[in-house]
Amino acid sequence: MPKPVYVFSSGRLSRMSNTIVLETEERKRHLPVEQVSELYLFGEVDLNKRFLEFCAQKGVLLHFFNRYGYYAGSFYPREHLLSGYLTLKQAEHYLDPERRLALARRFVEGGLENIRRLLRKEEAKGKGVESTLALLENLSAQVGEVRTVGELMALEGRAREAYYGVWDELLGERWVLARSRRPPRDPINALLSFTNSLLYTAILAQIYQTHLDPRIGFLHEANYRRHSLNLDVAEVFKPALADRLIFRVIRRDQLKSGHFLREGNGVFLSEAGRRLVVEEWEKTLQTTYRHLVLKRSVSYRTTIRLELYKLERHLIGEQSYTPYRLR
Structure with a gap:
């Protein structure tokens, strides 16, 4: 069952095959995309268009918060179930x-x-x-x-x-x-x-x-x-x-x-x-x-x-x- 993932550290998000990769100063973490429903991003995170396309394809939502914890907005992939x-x-x-x-x-x-x-x-x-x-x-x-x-x-x-x-x-x-x-x-x-x-x-x-x-x-x-x-x-x-x-x-x-x-x-x-x-x-x-x-x-x-x-x-x-x- 996919679950939300909360990211507090600063670093970089990227794609490797069918995996979300979170790289920080401390470590590199690999997350199978099938296990991720949403990413809550509190740290300063870099990502690129290729990564967003990957999230859109897999239906992974991204929620962005600023340095004070204020909700800034979401990357909401194209609705795949809209009727x-x-x-x-x-x-x-x-x-x-x-x-x-x-x-x-x-x-x-x-x-x-x-x-x-x-x-x-x-x-x-x-x-x-x-x-x-x-x-x-x-x-x-x-x-x-x-x-x-x-x-x-x-x-x-x-x-x-x-x-x-x-x-x-x-x-x-x-x-x-x-x-x-x-x-x-x-x-x-x-x-x-x-x-x-x-x-x-x-x-x-x-x-x-x-x-x-x-x-x-x-x-x-x-x-x-x-x-x-x-x-x-x-x-x-x-x-x-x-x-x-x-x-x-x-x-x-x-x-x-x-x-x-x-x-x-x-x-x-x-x-x-x-x-x-x-x-x-x-x-x-x-x-x-x-x-x-x-x-x-x-x-x-x-x-x-x-x-x-x-x-x-x-x-x-x-x-x-x-x-x-x-x-």
């Missing part, structure tokens, strides 16, 4: 205001429900989140009343602001969060930015294995941004995968002050910090549970793929899409 019929259905749903809004609502409903389930678990542990849960219940009830995607995104923004507002209660005063974008101003924002990027790229990789077009989202505008569908699906999985990972590494005291760097006005994960989070991220995606419908064990990486299959069935009119619910 003209399904692409037309995606476009129809996007161009029809009612159908687009209906799908956008599902993504927001799924995200808010998973946030509420996460907070209910915290409430059971004695955390003071009652008022926030009440507010989120109220906002969730309003999702069906909004009339535009813009109104829906504004409502979702209010809900997340309330949710992030109790993170100091959940994680302690040392990890106070005042939500900021770029650059992140504190360690929690640095963690959020990095884990969300890992989630976006993990979903993008799974979209590549379906008939869906990643450029056509429903909650997020299909505009000059290269991809938007992965951002839609990420709304459902942020609380379940990314946020729970952050809670876990902090509560286990895995992250130390040395895992963060301050440059200018920003705070960023160090290389050691990124390595630690990536290791925990892969453990998360490989974790299995018993699927209630399939009656067998599936991983969370497979769960993302199954979510996309549900979306495909919705678009072709087979079955209405219902978002993943946190167990």
